[in-house]
Amino acid sequence: MRKVFALLLLLTFCAGAQEAGEDSSVVNIEQKSLLLTVVSWPFVHVIQPGIEFLMYPAIPPLIYISRENLIEKGENLITFGENQQIMFYPIINAKIGSSANIGFAYWHSDLLLNNDNMFFSPHLYVNGDLDAFLRYKKKDILGSSFYSGLNASYREDGDNSFRDTRGMFSDTSGVKYLFADSSVYLNIYTGFSFIRNWCLEFGASFNFYRFDFPNIDDIIVSGEHISARGFYKDYDVYPLTLSLMYNSLDEPYAATTGSKFTLSYTYVPVSRYNGTVDHNYHVVESRLANYALLGNKSYAMTVAESKANRERLKNLSFSEAIEMLNPINIKEEILDRRVLITQIKARYMIEEHEGKAPFTAMGKLGNNFPLRAYDDGYFTAPVIAGVSAEYRWPIDRFADALIFNEYGIYGGDFSSLKVSNIKNSYGFGFRVRTPKLFITRFAIAFHGLQGVALILTTRPEYE
Secondary structure, X not given: OHHHHHHHHHHHHHHHHHHOOOOOOXXXXXXXXXXXXXXXXXXXXXXXXXXXXXXXXXXXXXXXXXXXXXXHXXXXXXXXXXXXXXXXXXXXXXXXXXXXXXXXXXXXXXXXXXXXXXXXXXXXXXXOOEEEXXXXXXXXXXXOOEEEEEEEEEEEEEEEEEEEOOOOOOXXXXXXXXXXXXXXXXXXXXEEEEEOOEEEEEEEEEEEEEEEOOOOHHHOOOOHHHHHOOOOOEEEEOOEEEEEEEEOOOOOOOOOOEEEEEEEEEEEOEOOEXXXXXXXXXXXXXXXXXXXXXXXXXXXXXXXXXXXXXXHHHOOOHHHHHHOOOXXXXXXXXXXXXXXXXXXXXXXXXXXXXXXXXXXXXXXXXXXXXXXXXXXXXXEEOEEXXXXXXXXXXXXXXXXXXXXXXXXXXXXXXXXXXXXXXXXXXXXXXXXXXXXXXXXEEEEEEEOOOEEEEEEEOOOOOO
């Protein structure tokens, strides 16, 4: 399966280029590539029907949600205002441990001016920690292509953690540092579109890190190398970022064609701590994601098609579920409706004085990258890179089934990247969304033969 994904990864950009310029609502593409047909065969005839069979227990509630139009009713319930410019809805992130949280989201378009929008979302964690995020953006300033915005966040985290993957801060690799975190983040940015889908953006941030000792004293690791990295210290950083961006996705949360590209450089001055001021560092980061519609039909189901599919699945028996494994019976959904998403992402941190950059400068490889079978920031290093592939197909108007496979690597620099530092996760699940609103996703992710992660979150995969 992993080798097949690797081949699909190389082919998807060719497929995306072939689809460029077509109408995103109805894509008329014939599968003439013999290589693509051969590589797709395991997905079409084995993997996809197998995943549908494994998801059989989830079919009845999904059918009920769709049959009763709960998505449309729910969207109407959380939307307010004369022009439907306000959205207010709850958020649940069910995770193992203290990272599980509840909260709400508040969206407001045209809040102060035309073509502006605001987003505010606080979260309360199961252990009593809390955080809050605020975003504001104004587009089409004075009728031009210029835009500007503000991002702000605050956290009160009594057991934040950092895992020293490479043994950079102690003699033993894999040491996990716990610390109290009461940090504030502010970011202002402005940019403009200079060619269709291309933007140039400049941002300045003011991050006030406030770290203290955790409540559990026996996990504290002391030493000069710990102090030099900023553990249990208070300090400020002022990142200055220049970014080149491209976005041609047809929809924000149900994209089927297009690409997203970002290349950024950040210079990060760091305030004095531990008696010195030599903690500055630089970051180069890049990301390329491509969405390719594989088939000769619109990805989205019509109302009539969705209703017919519900009727087929509503009274599905176990024997009929097994019959779904027959490729002849699933040709309509599999051959004509499938999307392959691939992402390549990398980050390189360069410290001005070796061993002096704070631990917050390190790149984080984990669920946030994505490497979904691991916690956020499970692997940390100056250099991180990863590749991810996700294969989706619709099971209803607002629901997709998916399988994914992803790899990540980390190291102190490019010369230290080695095979033993390559990590992998894979799995399957489903997501519920409208073209403009992401609702939730559930996935079961694996790494190796033992590591298993259950994911239920309102955060999209590639945002």
